[in-house]
Amino acid sequence: MKPSGNFFLLTFIVAVIIVSYIGCNNSKQSFSGDVSSQVYVAPGTYDEFYTFMSGGFSGQMTVYGLPSGRKFKVMSVFAQNPETGYGYSEETKAMLNTSYGFIPWDDAHHPQLSQTDGVPDGRFVFINGNNTPRIAKVDLKEFETTEIIEIPNSAGNHGSPFITQNTEYVIASTRFSVPIPQNDIPISSYKENFKGSISFIKLDPKTEMMNLEFQIIVPGFNYDLARGGKGPSGDWAFFTSYNSEQANTLLEINASKNDKDFIAAVNWKLAEKYLKEGKARTMPAEYYRNYMDHKTQTAVSVKNTEVKVLDPKECPGMIYYLPTPKSPHGVDVDPSGEYIVAGGKLATVIPVHSFSKMIKAIENKEFDGEIQGIPILKYESIVAGEVKDPGLGPLHTEFDDKGYAYTSAFISSEIVKWKVGTWEVADRIPVYYSIGHLNIPGGDSKKPWGKYVIALNKITKDRYLPTGPELTQSAQLIDISGDKMKLLLDFPTAGEPHYAQSLPADLVKDKTIKFYKIEENMHPHATKKEKDSRVERKGNEVHVYMTAMRSHFAPDNIEGIKVGDEVYFHITNLEQDWDVPHGFAVKGNNNAELLIMPGQTRTLKWIPSKAGIHPFYCTDFCSALHQEMSGYIRVSPQGSNVQLSYSLGDNK
Amino acid sequence: MVTKRTQNTTSAVYLLLLLALSIIVLTGCGDSQGQDPAQFSNNKTVTANTNASGLSDFEMKNGIGPIKQIIELSALDMKLAKQGEDIFLSKCASCHKLDERYVGPAQRNIFERRSPEYIMNMMLNPEEMYKKHPEAKKLLAEFMTPMPNQNLSFDEARSILEYFRKAGNEK
Numbered sequence: 001m002k003p004s005g006n007f008f009l010l011t012f013i014v015a016v017i018i019v020s021y022i023g024c025n026n027s028k029q030s031f032s033g034d035v036s037s038q039v040y041v042a043p044g045t046y047d048e049f050y051t052f053m054s055g056g057f058s059g060q061m062t063v064y065g066l067p068s069g070r071k072f073k074v075m076s077v078f079a080q081n082p083e084t085g086y087g088y089s090e091e092t093k094a095m096l097n098t099s100y101g102f103i104p105w106d107d108a109h110h111p112q113l114s115q116t117d118g119v120p121d122g123r124f125v126f127i128n129g130n131n132t133p134r135i136a137k138v139d140l141k142e143f144e145t146t147e148i149i150e151i152p153n154s155a156g157n158h159g160s161p162f163i164t165q166n167t168e169y170v171i172a173s174t175r176f177s178v179p180i181p182q183n184d185i186p187i188s189s190y191k192e193n194f195k196g197s198i199s200f201i202k203l204d205p206k207t208e209m210m211n212l213e214f215q216i217i218v219p220g221f222n223y224d225l226a227r228g229g230k231g232p233s234g235d236w237a238f239f240t241s242y243n244s245e246q247a248n249t250l251l252e253i254n255a256s257k258n259d260k261d262f263i264a265a266v267n268w269k270l271a272e273k274y275l276k277e278g279k280a281r282t283m284p285a286e287y288y289r290n291y292m293d294h295k296t297q298t299a300v301s302v303k304n305t306e307v308k309v310l311d312p313k314e315c316p317g318m319i320y321y322l323p324t325p326k327s328p329h330g331v332d333v334d335p336s337g338e339y340i341v342a343g344g345k346l347a348t349v350i351p352v353h354s355f356s357k358m359i360k361a362i363e364n365k366e367f368d369g370e371i372q373g374i375p376i377l378k379y380e381s382i383v384a385g386e387v388k389d390p391g392l393g394p395l396h397t398e399f400d401d402k403g404y405a406y407t408s409a410f411i412s413s414e415i416v417k418w419k420v421g422t423w424e425v426a427d428r429i430p431v432y433y434s435i436g437h438l439n440i441p442g443g444d445s446k447k448p449w450g451k452y453v454i455a456l457n458k459i460t461k462d463r464y465l466p467t468g469p470e471l472t473q474s475a476q477l478i479d480i481s482g483d484k485m486k487l488l489l490d491f492p493t494a495g496e497p498h499y500a501q502s503l504p505a506d507l508v509k510d511k512t513i514k515f516y517k518i519e520e521n522m523h524p525h526a527t528k529k530e531k532d533s534r535v536e537r538k539g540n541e542v543h544v545y546m547t548a549m550r551s552h553f554a555p556d557n558i559e560g561i562k563v564g565d566e567v568y569f570h571i572t573n574l575e576q577d578w579d580v581p582h583g584f585a586v587k588g589n590n591n592a593e594l595l596i597m598p599g600q601t602r603t604l605k606w607i608p609s610k611a612g613i614h615p616f617y618c619t620d621f622c623s624a625l626h627q628e629m630s631g632y633i634r635v636s637p638q639g640s641n642v643q644l645s646y647s648l649g650d651n652k
Numbered sequence: 653m654v655t656k657r658t659q660n661t662t663s664a665v666y667l668l669l670l671l672a673l674s675i676i677v678l679t680g681c682g683d684s685q686g687q688d689p690a691q692f693s694n695n696k697t698v699t700a701n702t703n704a705s706g707l708s709d710f711e712m713k714n715g716i717g718p719i720k721q722i723i724e725l726s727a728l729d730m731k732l733a734k735q736g737e738d739i740f741l742s743k744c745a746s747c748h749k750l751d752e753r754y755v756g757p758a759q760r761n762i763f764e765r766r767s768p769e770y771i772m773n774m775m776l777n778p779e780e781m782y783k784k785h786p787e788a789k790k791l792l793a794e795f796m797t798p799m800p801n802q803n804l805s806f807d808e809a810r811s812i813l814e815y816f817r818k819a820g821n822e823k
Contacts (some may be wrong), residue, residue: 515803518742530746549746552755574746576802624796631679649754 056496067492078106088592090603094299118446122507133157152285173223194220231337313373328394354384398443400450441502516599523568547580556631560644585617717771736815
């Protein structure tokens with residue numbers, strides 16, 4: 001280890017300690033005026049914005065209202081959810097299939113709203129799974145996950161899922177480079193053998209289904225975040241990278257040596273053209289695509305076996321490297337599409353590249369060498385400006401509608417507001433503490449609604465009542481409508497609120513559905529009339545076709561089940577009304593409960609392990625006779641001769 | 653009120669939509685169902701007379717909801733009744749039997765108790781009926797399980813009414 005590395009590390013640690021200390025002392029700031037009225041949303045009235053927050057290590061995504069900070073829903077994405085039975089019910093298990101088998105957890109980081117012409121359109125919100133590389137699509141008509149695609153040749157799917165300006169593609173880059181294809185080789189052969197990948201997932205405009213259209217194999221750096229261009233830069237997408245040193249151990253030091261790393265600028269239109277011309281190589285790759293079949297209300301897994309791969313060496317003009325100080329994290333394109341702002345975690349300035357200068361530098365071949373067929377542009381030729389004194393550890397930038405940019409500074413725990421074009425700092429506000437991403441409604445789009453910025457903080461220390469060693473995670477709402485930023489609200493969030501995206505509620509709320517039409521339920525095990533409810537035995541499989549209606553199940557007495565039977569409860573909720581799900585739980589089930597939406601069929605598998613009487617009941621309260629929404633199943637020992645029977649009331 | 657929540661504004665919008673839809677549907681179907689489309693085109697029969705519940709005489713007799721006019725019933729339409737039976741079995745029969753009190757009241761003799769308009773309004777607008785109509789309130793207190801809004805269309809509710817007529821004639 002070199003002394004300079006040690007020195008840097010030490011300085012860094014001391015800086016963090018000092019800043020944290022100062023931050024803590026300042027945390028009880030006083031408020032001028034009545035800010036509570038600005039976040040008060042009276043009972044029975046609606047918030048102005050939806051905000052979609054990543055659930056981080058919970059693997060889910062959470063919906064909040066702004067400005068109130070009220071939590072509305074946890075949307076199940078990459079993790080099983082016993083609250084609803086997502087990932088437990090027979091219909092939803094397939095959503096979590098991967099080439100590694102059934103994976104009921106992931107690390108979800110970056111919500112991304114779909115856009116039309118560079119503006120959020122309220123159709124979908126996408127989110128990435130970092131750990132087992134996946135991208136999910138959540139349909140905002142239902143607020144449910146309707147598709148998940150696995151990304152092959154990727155590890156640590158961090159730089160995703162960002163989109164092009166009409167959601168033509170959902171893009172993804174790999175944080176960890178790995179051998180492509182995978183191979184059992186020494187880790188120390190990193191430089192020779194490890195590669196990165198950038199993936200383009202096409203969203204079919206008609207079917208709205210995702211397909212991994214192509215991948216670009218890139219040098220073995222760590223790719224971190226991405227943004228699609230817009231307006232003039234609409235044909236391009238930008239990806240930050242760090243570890244251009246290509247280190248494979250103690251990255252904290254060894255990946256922090258170079259003064260500049262790179263933003264990879266990818267011309268996706270040109271890549272598309274090369275793909276059409278047959279420049280891609282087809283390579284074997286195993287990955288799953290899972291989607292919810294709306295007719296059968298059941299998830300389907302499709303296994304893919306190959307992927308089309310482009311090599312930059314064979315595709316001139318497809319990628320350029322923009323040198324960028326230093327270990328850049330965020331890469332953010334301003335509403336005009338001209339400026340590309342990097343957040344150099346270890347940089348002392350915020351570098352801003354100019355798209356038009358970049359194009360000119362490409363035309364004039366103002367290169368500073370190349371790496372594996374990718375030309376490096378001269379920093380001086382492309383940089384539009386640098387924001388001086390931007391706080392320590394600038395990470396991520398979003399924009400308002402008045403020409404200002406807002407950058408989160410992780411180490412100094414603050415948000416810094418600066419003017420696009422003059423690069424001068426206009427304002428700064430402390431946040432509590434260790435802010436990662438920030439979010440302005442539409443702040444990554446052509447049309448920001450520049451009313452609030454949300455700080456997504458990693459540490460909450462003394463901000464809330466303590467709850468043991470682990471404190472609540474937190475977001476902070478800051479008013480940016482005036483010249484000075486003004487803190488309005490702290491609100492606890494599901495951990496970890498890594499990033500969020502927000503949009504006006506009007507773009508979503510009137511399009512949501514209230515129930516699934518029972519007539520359209522083509523589930524193979526649906527029971528659409530109470531009189532069709534029944535129990536059938538097939539060998540040791542027992543299928544219970546049950547209906548649920550306020551406030552009873554049919555049937556509610558079942559006998560003739562035996563220990564070790566595989567019992568499938570296929571329950572259809574016959575309600576056709578808003579907000580009347582029914583629950584189903586049975587004693588001793590080593591699974592979960594079900595939450596069945598109106599008009600939906602869901603199946604819970606149960607293998608009874610003990611003889612005796614097992615009650616089942618509805619878990620979701622909907623009427624005064626909720627307690628009465630229950631029944632009994634008699635389980636007899638294996639080999640007993642109790643006949644299969646079922647009933648409801650006295651008339652069966 | 654034991655349902656989780658209700659959105660009055662939303663309900664109102666739906667009722668208006670439903671009324672508009674009824675008009676369109678009836679105009680479209682015309683005489684095939686033996687009804688005069690003009691019946692639903694205005695609200696002129698709602699009179700100023702109100703009782704202690706704040707309801708008009710029409711509402712007292714015929715319920716509150718999208719049906720604000722007398723429905724003229726002609727000869728029994730067997731095809732419509734069959735459609736109604738199918739919908740009844742899917743959306744109502746979990747709680748209603750024809751001849752016995754179940755989760756809700758028996759339905760075969762419903763015409764002895766209620767007007768066709770009242771039955772339609774109860775099917776199409778249960779939440780408001782439970783809130784405002786003394787008869788519906790009485791029934792809720794007796795049965796305790798409120799009748800869910802099954803979001804029936806006007807046509808679906810009308811076909812169920814026809815099924816009740818057929819069932820009533822059979823006994």
